Amino acid sequence: MTHQDDQESTEKSKTQVKKELLEITELGERLLEIPQTLLNKLPLSDNCLKAIEEGRKINHHTGKKRQIKYIGKILRDEDLDGIRAELAITDQYHQLEVRKQHLLEQWRDRLMAEGDTATFELLQLEPSLDRQQLRQMVRNAQKEKELEKAPKFQRELFRYLRDNMQFSEEG
Numbered sequence: 001m002t003h004q005d006d007q008e009s010t011e012k013s014k015t016q017v018k019k020e021l022l023e024i025t026e027l028g029e030r031l032l033e034i035p036q037t038l039l040n041k042l043p044l045s046d047n048c049l050k051a052i053e054e055g056r057k058i059n060h061h062t063g064k065k066r067q068i069k070y071i072g073k074i075l076r077d078e079d080l081d082g083i084r085a086e087l088a089i090t091d092q093y094h095q096l097e098v099r100k101q102h103l104l105e106q107w108r109d110r111l112m113a114e115g116d117t118a119t120f121e122l123l124q125l126e127p128s129l130d131r132q133q134l135r136q137m138v139r140n141a142q143k144e145k146e147l148e149k150a151p152k153f154q155r156e157l158f159r160y161l162r163d164n165m166q167f168s169e170e171g
Contacts, residue, residue: 031075031083032056043079108161141156141157
């Protein structure tokens with residue numbers, strides 16, 4: 001391998017450079033949309049934070065696009081790996097929370113549909129739940145659904161499950 005071949009293999013192609021710059025610009029666009037509390041956790045410079053705050057104030061399409069490109073330019077000097085890692089952790093946490101919500105909804109619906117059978121099964125999985133209170137809540141929610149009333153007890157059952165169920169990695 002000659003010196004020239006070695007140099008060519010380490011240099012990036014124009015297409016690769018453009019792709020990376022586009023990814024940085026898309027990251028800047030995403031930063032405009034995330035909540036301020038998360039933004040404060042990211043390893044960003046004051047200059048970058050200021051540009052993002054300005055970008056949030058801009059409503060005009062062309063002005064916003066220009067500001068996004070400016071944010072992308074500033075982001076080139078930031079810790080992109082740190083920013084992406086923090087955003088990935090946040091995304092994973094959000095997905096986990098959504099899965100928990102879906103699981104709780106499934107249990108609530110199953111408890112209402114199957115009654116004592118599902119209650120017994122849930123108590124086997126989660127012995128810390130109060131059997132008597134759980135059965136009473138299920139009966140109230142079933143009766144409420146039967147009478148086509150507002151889902152007050154269904155919400156109460158969901159809250160009870162959310163507040164008292166323990167989630168583990170395997171479950």
